[in-house]
Amino acid sequence: MTSQTPFLVLDHVSKVYRRNQSLIERIRKMEEGGTKAVSDVSLVISEGETVGLVGESGCGKSTLARLVSGLMAPTQGDIVFRKDPAGKTPRLQMIFQDPYSSLNGRWTIEDIIAEPIKVHRLRRGRAAIRARVDELLVQVGLSPTDAEKYPQEFSGGQRQRISIARALAGEPQFLILDEPTSALDVSVQAQILNLLRDLQKNLGLTSLFITHNLSVVRIMADRIGVMYLGELVEEASAEQLFRKPKHPYTRLLIDAAPNMDTSDRSLHPIAGELPNPAFPPAGCRFHTRCPFAQDVCRTAAPPRKATPEGGMFRCHFDLDLSKEVKTPPLAKVKTA
Amino acid sequence: MTTPLLDVRDLTVTINRDGRPITALDKVSFSVNPGEVLGVVGESGAGKSITGAAIIDLLVPPLKRTGGTISLNGDRLDQLSPKEMRRVRGGKIGFIFQDPMTSLNPVITIGRQLCDAIETHLRLGGNETKRRALDWIARVGLPNPDVQFKRYPHQLSGGMRQRIVIALALCANPSLVIADEPTTALDVSVQAHILQLMRDLHRESEVSMMLITHDLGVIAKMADRVAVLYAGRVAEISPVAELFANPSHPYTRGLIRATPMPTADGGVQLDQIPGAMPGLGAVPPGCAFNPRCSRAQSDCRSVVPPLVTQESSAFSCFHPLERDVA
Numbered sequence: 001m002t003s004q005t006p007f008l009v010l011d012h013v014s015k016v017y018r019r020n021q022s023l024i025e026r027i028r029k030m031e032e033g034g035t036k037a038v039s040d041v042s043l044v045i046s047e048g049e050t051v052g053l054v055g056e057s058g059c060g061k062s063t064l065a066r067l068v069s070g071l072m073a074p075t076q077g078d079i080v081f082r083k084d085p086a087g088k089t090p091r092l093q094m095i096f097q098d099p100y101s102s103l104n105g106r107w108t109i110e111d112i113i114a115e116p117i118k119v120h121r122l123r124r125g126r127a128a129i130r131a132r133v134d135e136l137l138v139q140v141g142l143s144p145t146d147a148e149k150y151p152q153e154f155s156g157g158q159r160q161r162i163s164i165a166r167a168l169a170g171e172p173q174f175l176i177l178d179e180p181t182s183a184l185d186v187s188v189q190a191q192i193l194n195l196l197r198d199l200q201k202n203l204g205l206t207s208l209f210i211t212h213n214l215s216v217v218r219i220m221a222d223r224i225g226v227m228y229l230g231e232l233v234e235e236a237s238a239e240q241l242f243r244k245p246k247h248p249y250t251r252l253l254i255d256a257a258p259n260m261d262t263s264d265r266s267l268h269p270i271a272g273e274l275p276n277p278a279f280p281p282a283g284c285r286f287h288t289r290c291p292f293a294q295d296v297c298r299t300a301a302p303p304r305k306a307t308p309e310g311g312m313f314r315c316h317f318d319l320d321l322s323k324e325v326k327t328p329p330l331a332k333v334k335t336a
Numbered sequence: 337m338t339t340p341l342l343d344v345r346d347l348t349v350t351i352n353r354d355g356r357p358i359t360a361l362d363k364v365s366f367s368v369n370p371g372e373v374l375g376v377v378g379e380s381g382a383g384k385s386i387t388g389a390a391i392i393d394l395l396v397p398p399l400k401r402t403g404g405t406i407s408l409n410g411d412r413l414d415q416l417s418p419k420e421m422r423r424v425r426g427g428k429i430g431f432i433f434q435d436p437m438t439s440l441n442p443v444i445t446i447g448r449q450l451c452d453a454i455e456t457h458l459r460l461g462g463n464e465t466k467r468r469a470l471d472w473i474a475r476v477g478l479p480n481p482d483v484q485f486k487r488y489p490h491q492l493s494g495g496m497r498q499r500i501v502i503a504l505a506l507c508a509n510p511s512l513v514i515a516d517e518p519t520t521a522l523d524v525s526v527q528a529h530i531l532q533l534m535r536d537l538h539r540e541s542e543v544s545m546m547l548i549t550h551d552l553g554v555i556a557k558m559a560d561r562v563a564v565l566y567a568g569r570v571a572e573i574s575p576v577a578e579l580f581a582n583p584s585h586p587y588t589r590g591l592i593r594a595t596p597m598p599t600a601d602g603g604v605q606l607d608q609i610p611g612a613m614p615g616l617g618a619v620p621p622g623c624a625f626n627p628r629c630s631r632a633q634s635d636c637r638s639v640v641p642p643l644v645t646q647e648s649s650a651f652s653c654f655h656p657l658e659r660d661v662a
Contacts, residue, residue, distance in 0.1 A: 056523040155612050185379035185550065190594035190608035212524065215596040219606055256528045258553035260597050262577045265557050267535070269528035273495055289525075 005082050007090070007206050008045040008068070008174065013077035014038055015063055035278040037063040039230040040077070042304075045208065047082075050200060052209045052221030052238070054253070058277045060230040061210045065178045068208060069094050081174070090173035091120065093166075097179035099159035103151040109162055110147040113137070116170035136165040141195060157188035164195065168203075175207040181216060193219060214257055218242060223311075226250045229277050229285045236311030244322045246305075246313035248290050251321040268324070284316065292319060339410075340367035341544045342391070342512055347404035349383075349390050349568075351616065358617035360386055360399060361568045365643060368512065373538065373545040375559030375576065377552065377591070379613055382565040384548045388514045391546075392425050393418075408512065427457040430505030430543075434517035436497035440489040446473075446500050447485030450507055457508035472503040477533060495526035499533065506537060514546045519554065531558060552595050556580060564588050567614055567624035569640075574649035584651040587625045623653070631655045 018034040038060040045051050053061045066072045068079060069092060081089045093116070096102040103112060113133045116122075123129045134144035140161040151159055160180060167175060180196070181189040193216065199205065200220075209220050217224055218238055225235040226249065234247040245251045255268035272289040275281055281288050287297040294316075302314045349361035361383045368374045378384050389395050391406055391413065406413040408428060416424065425431070433439035441449060450469035454460065460468065473481040476499040489497055498518065505513050518534065519527040531554065538545055547558055555562055555576065562579045564571045564587065572585040583589040593607040611628040614620060623641050626632040633655060641652045 056525060155615075157612055185613075186552070186591060187379060187594045187609040188612060190596070190606050191610075193596065193606060194608055213596070214524075219596050253524060256524045258528070258531070258551070258557040260552055260556045260580055260592065260595065262556045262580050267528045267532045267557060269532050270525035273493055273526065274523065 006044045007047045007049070007082050008043075009078075009080045010041055010043040010064075010068070011078045011080070013041045013064075013067060013074045013079060015060075015067055015072065016075045036230050036280070037277065038067065038074075039280075041227075041230075041232045043225060043232065043235065045206060047206055048204050049223065050205075050207045050209055050221045052211065052217035052224040053227060054211060054214055054217050054224060055227035056212060056253075056274055058229070058274060059227040060277075061212075061227050062178055064227075065094070065176050065208065065210050068092075069176050091170055092174045092176065093168070093170045093172035094176045094178065095160075095163050095167050095180045097182050099156055099163055099183065102163055103159055103166075105151050107150070108147065109133075109137070109149055109151070112151070112162065113147075113166050113169050116166060120170055122169075122171055132169070133165075136169055139168065139199075140165045141191075155188075156184055157191060160184060160188075160192050161195070164192075164199070168199070173206060175205050176210070177207060178210045179212070180209075182211065182213070189216075196220065214242075214254060226253065229275065229280045231285055231314065233286065233315075234311070234313040236307065236309065236313075240307075240309050240311060244320075246307060246311070246319070246321065247286075247315050248292050248319065248321065249286050250313075251324075252289075252291075255324055284314070292317060338369050341370045341372075341409060342368040342546070343405075343407045344387075344391065345405045347387065347390060347406065348402050349386055349395065349399055350402045352398045352400070353617065357402070359568060359619070360616060361390065362619075362640075363404065364565070364568070364570055365404075366563045366570060366573055368544050368546055370511075370544055371542045372560045373547055373558055375555040375562040376546060376548045376565060377550065377555050377562060378565035379550060379591075381567075381613055381615065383568040384550075384565055385516050386568075387565070388431075388516045388546065388548050391514065392429050392431060393421050394425070394431075423457070426453055426505075426510075427508050428510050428512065430508070430510040430513040432498075432501055432505045432513065432515040432518045435521050436494055436501050437489075437521070439501055440497060440504075442489050445486050445488055446492070447487075450500070450503060453504050454507050468507065472507050473500075475537070476500065476503045477529075494522055495529060498522060498526075498530050502530070502533065502537070506541065506543065509541070510543060512544045512546065514548070516548045517550070518547070520549070520551070527554075534558070552580075552592060553597070564591070567619050569624055570643055570650075570652060571625070572649065572651040572653075573643075574651075578649060582657075584646075584649060584656040585625075585653045586629050586631050586655075586657060589657060590628075631657075 015038040016034040016036050055061050067074050083089055110133050113136055114129050117129050117132055123132050133147055137144055137146055142161055181192050211217050221238050223237050224241045225232050228249050234250045252270045256270055270289055275288060283299045284297040284302050287293040296316050302316045304312055304314055306312050345365050346363040347361055348363055350357040351360050364387060376384050390401050447469055450472055451465050454465050454468050470481040473484050478484045478496060519530050559576045561575050563573045566587050571587050590609040594609055596606050609628055620627055622638050623636040626636040635654050641654050643650050643652045
């Protein structure tokens with residue numbers, strides 16, 4: 001792994017979604033409430049590295065993607081890209097989850113893929129642009145004859161290939177992938193993941209890969225961050241995270257997804273339900289569902305601890321979680 | 337051999353497009369034994385949900401059942417009148433839908449919805465009905481049944497709503513439950529809860545279950561036997577352990593290998609199947625899988641392979657994968 005100047009640094013980034021205050025509330029200067037979607041996240045991405053972010057819905061992973069892409073400004077903290085010698089920030093592109101709503105149905109594939117080329121003035125002249133579009137289509141496994149067609153003539157997997165071609169057309173140094181295969185079937189998902197892996201290798205892209213599927217992120221990412229209720233609770237290399245997770249939530253999340261082993265048919269639910277992100281529990285945010293929780297977890301937020309392998313985790317204890325955690329099979333359900 | 341509870345033979349569903357019938361389900365045959373969980377797996381468009389809907393006659397036009405027989409406990413469901421069918425739906429066959437947000441009535445309390453279902457099918461009288469409803473709320477794991485009874489669906493989280501949907505499907509003591517992607521809309525941690533609940537209730541009530549899903553992990557944990565559907569046809573039916581260890585149909589193996597799953601040695605395998613499943617009306621002649629199959633030969637391209645039964649499993653393939661016979 002390369003480790004010169006970091007490519008991207010997130011420094012204690014937070015994002016609060018505020019609700020609109022009523023007139024009376026504003027006149028009385030009442031406390032502004034809001035949902036802290038991302039809370040104090042620090043993350044460093046090196047050049048050529050793929051960092052995965054996993055978590056359940058509402059954990060703030062998509063909000064973080066929007067913050068990094070600049071579509072939203074963080075409420076607190078800084079997001080700093082390394083500037084190139086000319087003082088420019090690196091070019092960035094995004095690939096979205098839903099290939100049905102992220103492509104304009106009234107544009108031909110050529111228009112769609114050519115737009116980033118024109119905007120960034122990467123090629124001059126119609127012939128050069130068209131040649132580049134053809135090249136990109138071939139690169140993502142489509143044919144140049146597809147350029148005249150419209151998005152609705154393609155299947156979900158092919159549309160996602162078009163999305164990838166469009167992202168690559170901007171010749172990005174940094175790519176944000178927000179659940180790029182969640183809407184696809186398994187056999188097609190495997191095609192897209194293999195394509196993305198090849199592109200990563202050949203183009204040396206730095207990327208942020210967001211998903212809720214741990215198996216997918218294990219394939220795609222060099223390092224993985226696990227998010228829970230807006231906080232980054234653990235970060236480690238992909239290898240380390242699966243072999244020796246340090247945060248109880250990571251361990252439980254790994255066990256919760258059913259694998260294809262038919263000899264051991266036990267299920268591993270995580271006790272309780274995801275609390276409302278607008279009112280996260282006091283102390284450690286995971287304490288309401290954690291089998292290891294003690295009194296200290298209910299009152300004090302755990303500090304950020306670094307691991308000797310270069311990762312970090314937020315837990316009061318230094319637990320050995322390399323084995324499956326046995327939880328009582330029928331844990332009590334808490335009301336949301 | 338036990339008599340199957342549900343027996344589906346040559347079920348055919350067509351869709352009329354511009355006066356031309358297009359086959360959506362092509363002679364699908366399978367059976368569910370008493371107390372068994374049959375997993376139905378396939379990619380989107382394979383006809384999993386259509387199969388479930390066809391059994392309880394809930395096909396949305398222009399989809400139409402055009403052939404085949406469906407029998408439940410010896411009764412022919414396909415010959416029932418719409419009125420008689422209403423007594424089967426929710427009574428003899430419970431249904432769990434994918435999306436707990438849309439499968440509950442938003443303007444009626446969950447207590448009322450449960451009472452309605454129980455009263456319609458069991459006719460127990462007011463007090464007993466309410467007692468049963470409260471009992472079901474507790475059985476599916478919601479705390480304070482008295483409070484929950486008066487709540488509306490929007491006041492519950494996704495996981496809790498799905499628990500209520502499960503209670504609704506089971507409250508009239510059906511002999512078969514059809515669960516169509518019951519956990520797809522839920523997060524991993526909640527999914528495991530719902531699966532655990534379904535397993536516990538299945539053990540208690542010994543109800544038979546048809547579990548429709550695209551997730552092979554869910555199949556591996558929940559099903560006793562598995563039917564693999566591809567382009568509206570049955571590719572393979574096998575006991576679950578055999579299906580994962582020794583699949584017969586090349587598509588089954590392709591599906592297993594395409595699912596990203598960590599292997600025992602810590603690495604991750606990922607083999608893709610080339611191409612995509614043919615859409616409605618675009619099924620190639622012969623075996624529907626032949627354009628994507630590495631074992632395809634000339635007979636696969638011209639003749640539709642029949643479903644051949646071999647010991648405990650059945651598959652439709654001319655050149656099945658060899659078994660590693662120990």
